[in-house]
Amino acid sequence: MARREPLNREKVLDAALALADSEGLDGLTMRKLAKTLGVEAMALYNHVSNKADILDGIAERVMADIPSADPALPWAERVRTLALGMYRAYRVHPVVPLAMVSDQANPASPAALRPVEALAGAFVEAGFDDDGLRWAVGAVNSLVFGSLLLITSGFGTAPPGPEQLEPFAGVDPAELPHFSRLLGALRRLDPEKDFERALDVLIAGLEAAAAGKSPGGSTRR
Template identity: 40%
Template structure:
């Protein structure tokens, strides 16, 4: 008996696209390659996605939908910690999608994806921030999340290609104590691939800023 082909759905198309983006990068994704990965003709994809931008938006939504939400009854600090930790884990698993989000090439357009944004804003509003300040803090947190993930995936010590002189040697030769004293002093740490900021620590600093600066919960504190 012939094996029945799995029904093609939007979710299956998006998950296949996410796998391609994770393994090959955004620029390598084409409708033809995606169709081949799910065993259909390229035109069949357009029954589930309108165009490539709709595809990328859907993939971004799938990533956001994976983020678990904390109990809304928890204190706002615990909710922010949990949301940031979960989002960071999901984003770290899909750095190419984060790059697309940061570059404006994708947006998480689904109601389920927006539950993360709603939960994060709810925690910030419960901290006593007004709506405008909560949005500013939300955007700061998202910038921290994206920056942390992208900083992990790109580094001066791991540039693509094979230059004539390794980048670490170029830095060591170029950064001199007389011309660039502070950079020279910090260079060993800068070239240490293990020396990356801890995201959890950054979140704690962020929370302390909200708690220790009551002016941030009013328009006059902007």
């Protein structure tokens, strides 16, 4: 009989992320996780405190894998690199943004917060004051999380399909011509390309704000 390798925190989190990806947050239970690992549930508590600790751990793991942006790049290009990296990482593991927006995961380690630190640093370099920094970071997060919410069926495990448009099959184009046109466009959805286009528009607005060319409040120190 092959000797089982000893359990550790990394193995527990690996299994937890895989289980959450396949069965969602509700499907990630200590009992199911223990069964996946071939141990008793009590054995998990030698490596994790509870489910909240597990969710923090898998969120930290995904966030720590978001690619860094070259610090030599202009600030706007760094913002684009970081935002696109966040989008791609969270799209692979939609349970992570779901856990964060529902306040079930609050990873606070330096590894987890590195992407946010880099994003904030880019905006500080651009000259945003504290209020501008808050709404600039918030705008990027809103675009990332909002885009994921739409294209992952509410942070689900599968992208939306044509069946999601079926409830609108009876819409009369004569009565709602613009909405009908939008429905046709939605059938040609390209989530990542659409996200990149929206991100470029957002960054253009942030560049204008940093240069003092956009209306609405002070953005510079």
